[in-house]
Amino acid sequence: MELQVNGHIAYCYTGSKPLNPEQPTIVFIHGAQNDHSVWALQSRYLAHHGYNVLALDLPGHGRSQGTTLATVEQMADWLLALLDAANIASVMLIGHSMGSLIALECAYRAPVRVSKLALLGTAYPMKVSDVLLNAAKNEENIAIDMVNIWSHANQVHQPSCPAPGFSVSGGSRRLMQRISQINPSHVFYTDFFACNAYVNGEIAAQSVTCPTLFLIGKKDMMTPPKATQVLTKAIPHRQIEMIDNCGHAMMAEQADTVLNHLYRFIQG
Numbered sequence: 045m046e047l048q049v050n051g052h053i054a055y056c057y058t059g060s061k062p063l064n065p066e067q068p069t070i071v072f073i074h075g076a077q078n079d080h081s082v083w084a085l086q087s088r089y090l091a092h093h094g095y096n097v098l099a100l101d102l103p104g105h106g107r108s109q110g111t112t113l114a115t116v117e118q119m120a121d122w123l124l125a126l127l128d129a130a131n132i133a134s135v136m137l138i139g140h141s142m143g144s145l146i147a148l149e150c151a152y153r154a155p156v157r158v159s160k161l162a163l164l165g166t167a168y169p170m171k172v173s174d175v176l177l178n179a180a181k182n183e184e185n186i187a188i189d190m191v192n193i194w195s196h197a198n199q200v201h202q203p204s205c206p207a208p209g210f211s212v213s214g215g216s217r218r219l220m221q222r223i224s225q226i227n228p229s230h231v232f233y234t235d236f237f238a239c240n241a242y243v244n245g246e247i248a249a250q251s252v253t254c255p256t257l258f259l260i261g262k263k264d265m266m267t268p269p270k271a272t273q274v275l276t277k278a279i280p281h282r283q284i285e286m287i288d289n290c291g292h293a294m295m296a297e298q299a300d301t302v303l304n305h306l307y308r309f310i311q312g
Contacts, residue, residue, distance in 0.1 A: 045098070045109075047129040054126050056080070057099040057106035059091020059139075068159075069132050070310065071094040073123070075141030075165070076156065076235035077220045079189070082140065084106030085299045086306055095310070100126065102229050103145075107248040112227065112234045116216045116242040117140070120149035125158065136160040136310060141267065142239050145170060148275070152248035162257040162306060165264060165292045167271035168245035187232055188220045197263035197291035203218045212296045249278035257309040259302060261290035283309065 045063075048056045058079040063069070063127040070090055072083040080087070080099035102119060104112030104124035113119045123146060126137060126139040137158055141145030161281050179187035196213045224233055256279045269286065274283055285305050290298045 045130075047126060047130050049122060049126045050110065051104065053108065054103070054110075054129070055101045056126070056130075057083075057087060057097070058090045059097045061091045063096045063130065063132075067094060067096050068136065069098065069134070069246070070136045071123070071127075071140060072097070072099040073137065073139035073146050074100075075103065075143050076239065077105075077191075077223050078140075079219065079223065081106070082293075082295050083138075083220065087140075087215070088294060089303055090310070093307075096132075098126075098130065098132075101180065104229070104231055105223060106226075112231050114228060114234055115238050116145045116149050117244070118229045119146045119238070120153055123150055124154055134159050136162070138162040138164070138208070138306065139166075140164040141166070141292065142170070142202070142235055145239065145242050145245065148248045148252070151254065152244065152251050155251065157255065158254055160257075160310065161252060162253050162259065162268075163275065164259040164302070164311060165261060165294060166258065166266050166275060167267035168242075168249070169275045170239040170245075170271075171241060171268065172240040176204070177233065177236055180236050181190070181230055182253060183231055184224055184230075185221075188224070189216055191220070192217045193213070194265040195287035195292040197198060197261065197289050197297060213295065216293055217295065237271030237277045246274055246278055249275045252279045252281075254310075255279065255312075258282060258286065259282045259294065260286050260296045260304055261292060261297070262286050262288055263290060264292045264294075266292035
């Protein structure tokens with residue numbers, strides 16, 4: 045689906061299903077240097093099991109046009125504008141990494157529009173090291189390699205590989221390389237800078253009144269489990285689920301487990 049948001053085309057994957065006003069809507073928000081495809085299994089399943097799904101591409105990512113947005117606050121405003129363009133009043137927001145901060149900020153800015161919140165691979169503050177920031181700005185391929193090493197619990201995935209010859213980390217690396225190819229304007233650096241600069245997380249979390257799910261990879265090196273404590277302590281109606289043998293790239297590493305947790309939370 046393509047929508048016009050702030051004068052530019054915004055792309056959302058819907059699971060090949062038209063939006064049904066009788067069904068609840070779920071919005072999936074990807075992380076830095078990613079696009080809607082990281083939610084392939086989860087979004088398609090839910091689209092075929094009674095939900096409207098919008099797995100979006102943020103501006104400058106994937107198929108969405110426009111300049112990469114520089115702050116989490118700007119991304120949250122853009123998301124709310126996208127919901128207006130789609131004529132959607134109420135949503136469940138599911139965000140991964142940078143996307144979790146966007147979801148949180150949206151819940152802060154428009155609490156009546158967010159019925160449930162799922163934060164995957166989240167942290168606050170979401171600090172990015174100077175080494176990684178510099179690599180993202182000046183040597184993007186090196187930054188991509190660094191993030192892929194740190195985002196996966198194992199370099200050889202068994203039994204999570206869906207077929208012989210499939211590489212979870214290789215697929216992640218190729219997606220990030222593609223984002224660089226289609227938009228050479230330092231997307232990775234802009235995304236990381238936005239995460240690093242976001243300061244409203246605790247205030248936003250304290251304002252959340254809707255049910256909230258935290259999905260945490262026990263072996264996550266990008267957003268370690270202990271880095272979620274500010275948010276988990278601030279949100280009263282929270283559910284915390286730890287995933288064994290899982291790093292930051294949880295939607296691919298433990299795809300079925302992530303889907304199962306999300307489905308139970310959404311149905312609950």
